[in-house]
Amino acid sequence: MALEHAILVSLAERSASGYELARRFDASIGNFWKASHQQIYRVLARMEAARLVDCRAVEQDGRPDKKEYAITDAGRVELADYTRTPTSPEVLRSELAVKIRALPFGDPTTIIDDVRRRREHHHATLAYYRESAERFYPDPDAIEDDQVGAWLVLRGGILAEQAGISWCDEILDRLAGPEGHGTR
Amino acid sequence: MALEHAILVSLAERSASGYELARRFDASIGNFWKASHQQIYRVLARMEAARLVDCRAVEQDGRPDKKEYAITDAGRVELADYTRTPTSPEVLRSELAVKIRALPFGDPTTIIDDVRRRREHHHATLAYYRESAERFYPDPDAIEDDQVGAWLVLRGGILAEQAGISWCDEILDRLAGPEGHGTR
DNA sequence: ACGTACATGTAATAGGTTACATGATTCA
DNA sequence: TGAATCATGTAACCTATTACATGTACGT
Numbered sequence: 001m002a003l004e005h006a007i008l009v010s011l012a013e014r015s016a017s018g019y020e021l022a023r024r025f026d027a028s029i030g031n032f033w034k035a036s037h038q039q040i041y042r043v044l045a046r047m048e049a050a051r052l053v054d055c056r057a058v059e060q061d062g063r064p065d066k067k068e069y070a071i072t073d074a075g076r077v078e079l080a081d082y083t084r085t086p087t088s089p090e091v092l093r094s095e096l097a098v099k100i101r102a103l104p105f106g107d108p109t110t111i112i113d114d115v116r117r118r119r120e121h122h123h124a125t126l127a128y129y130r131e132s133a134e135r136f137y138p139d140p141d142a143i144e145d146d147q148v149g150a151w152l153v154l155r156g157g158i159l160a161e162q163a164g165i166s167w168c169d170e171i172l173d174r175l176a177g178p179e180g181h182g183t184r
Numbered sequence: 185m186a187l188e189h190a191i192l193v194s195l196a197e198r199s200a201s202g203y204e205l206a207r208r209f210d211a212s213i214g215n216f217w218k219a220s221h222q223q224i225y226r227v228l229a230r231m232e233a234a235r236l237v238d239c240r241a242v243e244q245d246g247r248p249d250k251k252e253y254a255i256t257d258a259g260r261v262e263l264a265d266y267t268r269t270p271t272s273p274e275v276l277r278s279e280l281a282v283k284i285r286a287l288p289f290g291d292p293t294t295i296i297d298d299v300r301r302r303r304e305h306h307h308a309t310l311a312y313y314r315e316s317a318e319r320f321y322p323d324p325d326a327i328e329d330d331q332v333g334a335w336l337v338l339r340g341g342i343l344a345e346q347a348g349i350s351w352c353d354e355i356l357d358r359l360a361g362p363e364g365h366g367t368r
Numbered sequence: 369a370c371g372t373a374c375a376t377g378t379a380a381t382a383g384g385t386t387a388c389a390t391g392a393t394t395c396a
Numbered sequence: 397t398g399a400a401t402c403a404t405g406t407a408a409c410c411t412a413t414t415a416c417a418t419g420t421a422c423g424t
Contacts (some may be wrong), residue, residue: 002279003383009286018402020358032281039384041405064392064403083290085359087279087298090304095186097216099341103333105260106267114271120263121273128262149287155349156281163347165339174336187411223412224379248375248420317389 003043004052006033008071011053014037018044031129031157044069052078100171112175116182117149119168126161129154187227188236190217192255192263195237199254202228215313215341228253231317235263284355296359300366303352313338 010016010024021044022037024030035043046055052075058068071079075115096118098112137143138153194200194208206221208214231237236259239368242252255263264289279303283295321335322329356365 001382002277002282009282009289010246010288014288017403018405031277032285034275034276034277036360036384036385037403038405043383045405058362060402061403062393066403079286080290083283083286084294087283088280089281089302091218092216092344093186093218094216094274094340096274098190098193099267099271099335100336100340101216101333102189102196102263102267104330105193105196106264110268117270117272146288148358149285151283152355153281155354156284157280159347159351159354160344161346163343167343170339170343171336174332179364185412201375202377220413221375222377227411229377244374246421247373250375288397 003033003035003039004047005079005082006035007043007047008052008075008082009041011069011071012076012079015060015068017066017068024032031079032146032153042063048076051075058075097180103175108175113179115168115175116180119165119172119182122161122164122168126165129157129161187217187223188231189266190219190265191224191227191231191235192259192266193251193253196260196263201242201250201252203250216337231259235259235307250298287359292359296356296364299352299355299359300364303349303356303366305324306345306348306352310342310349313341313345317342 006025007021010021016024018037018041022035022040025035044053044055047070052071053069055067055069058066060066070112073115092162096114099106099114103111125154133154137147137154139152143151169181170172190209193207200208202221202225205222206219207218209217228237228239232239235251235256237253239251239253242274244250280298283290283298287295296326300302317335317338320340321331324335327335330359353365
């Protein structure tokens with residue numbers, strides 16, 4: 001149940017409404033874990049029942065009321081316990097790999113277009129990560145202890161995107177020739 | 185429903201029983217898509233109902249009977265259609281990233297051990313991929329068209345493992361110092 | 369006698385997606 | 397007037413994991 005723990009981390013950093021959490025999962029935290037607002041609301045309700053978080057209504061003017069969730073002491077204990085259990089190896093699932101493997105049974109030109117699109121996507125994400133790194137951590141040697149995790153996760157994102165681009169490049173070199181990579 | 189398509193690819197390459205498919209998903213195809221035997225049996229039943237695969241009983245001596253599944257013409261059409269639909273961007277979920285982000289709220293030494301274990305795992309997988317590449321494709325320029333997909337997927341695995349190792353190295357450099365990487 | 373490989377499944381539960389539903393405010 | 401942002405949720409469905417269940421054959 002890693003979504004639960006991702007939410008606990010996010011709330012330990014700062015209390016938030018379900019809506020705000022959903023947006024964080026779209027942005028910074030979403031660099032390594034995605035979740036939809038429907039799912040977040042459901043998990044948040046379960047976590048409140050388990051007393052890992054508590055909730056207070058906040059009235060706002062000009063905006064709908066919101067429920068601000070905060071991590072409880074029990075939530076902090078749960079999060080600390082979680083860091084003490086070993087992580088099981090990640091299950092990898094690459095739909096692009098399924099498609100590459102389907103090459104002899106399908107339409108190569110469409111598959112190659114798909115790889116080009118994926119390559120563009122990796123490029124855009126990489127650019128976004130690099131901008132974030134530049135803006136928030138211009139001097140990596142001066143990062144404070146409580147921010148080093150966020151920085152390392154960003155680094156992980158950068159390395160993963162670079163590897164993704166290299167893979168697309170190898171695929172395109174092989175299937176479309178060196179001229180077939182598209183833009184950039 | 186990419187599992188369905190991964191099974192179609194696997195059966196298009198060679199007919200197999202559910203048990204054999206489960207083993208393929210543990211080995212070569214499992215390099216990019218994992219599935220348990222329970223799930224494979226269930227999906228196979230659904231696919232048979234949809235006439236994407238058909239099944240005949242094979243008697244074996246000294247072993248239990250098996251059901252050999254083969255892709256049908258409708259299955260081949262479905263697979264070809266699949267290669268014509270664009271792939272949606274992959275949802276990334278890294279539990280290790282959640283843990284790194286949980287650093288200020290947990291037990292750093294256990295988290296660092298976890299990273300070391302992950303690094304070892306990446307190393308072992310990389311070694312396995314490299315051996316496979318050496319054994320099956322000693323000369324990359326001489327790979328036949330119908331095997332180029334499998335080779336490219338292996339290459340993707342190698343690049344991903346290398347990126348994973350680099351990430352672990354950066355984390356350990358930062359959190360445990362240059363001497364803290366463990367073996368290898 | 370015990371473990372492993374072969375072989376197939378069911379049942380319960382958990383996790384996740386898609387579609388639907390509502391309603392206020394702000395900005396073009 | 398219409399779209400976007402803020403804000404919360406329900407319902408149906410699909411996908412995936414874990415645990416349970418059964419039985420043969422072969423090697424040590």
